Amino acid sequence: DADVTQTPRNRITKTGKRIMLECSQTKGHDRMYWYRQDPGLGLRLIYYSFDVKDINKGEISDGYSVSRQAQAKFSLSLESAIPNQTALYFCATSSSGTWDTDTQYFGPGTRLTVL
């Protein structure tokens, strides 16, 4: 969905490096999410934010941190990248409302390789 953009689209880095993945949205949504996707494991939630002052850990937050700089921007950081963080990362957004009836809109993904 062009309303949700992720940068970079591809990144190769080395073990121990600090990496930041950025997500921007023009949908005006309050809620933003970061997922990682691994073959055979589907999507797993890393962090989510329901507004600028609300940050919550997801299923697999260890080794990651996030920053919600503005309503439209949500960044994911790997403070010291390790090879098992090699994955496809997706950002998603949804509008305010009942948590479980939200429709999430996904960005195109960032493919991260940690050597």
Next chain:
Amino acid sequence: LAKTTQPISMDSYEGQEVNITCSHNNIATNDYITWYQQFPSQGPRFIIQGYKTKVKNEVASLFIPADRKSSTLSLPRVSLSDTAVYYCLAFLGGIYNQGGKLIFGQGTELSVKP
């Protein structure tokens, strides 16, 4: 342990109806079940959402039994362009911020053949 379970893969032929079932035996009382479609090199895209019984839209139907421990996505008369991975999503394990988790199934890779 909160979990959703789907078949890993399915094969079908053009024009057939395809049913994909997701098990979510620990779904919270008020939670909806949502299905997404994903093509290679793209993010998932919303297909349909439901709470109980049957929901239908222009692309799919969703059947949810009374116990809500499973849901079945039904794609009528599939075409080659329906070849994709399909995910179910549910909020399992209780109330938000009280131990509940947003859980995607591992995905079902549907292959539609001519």
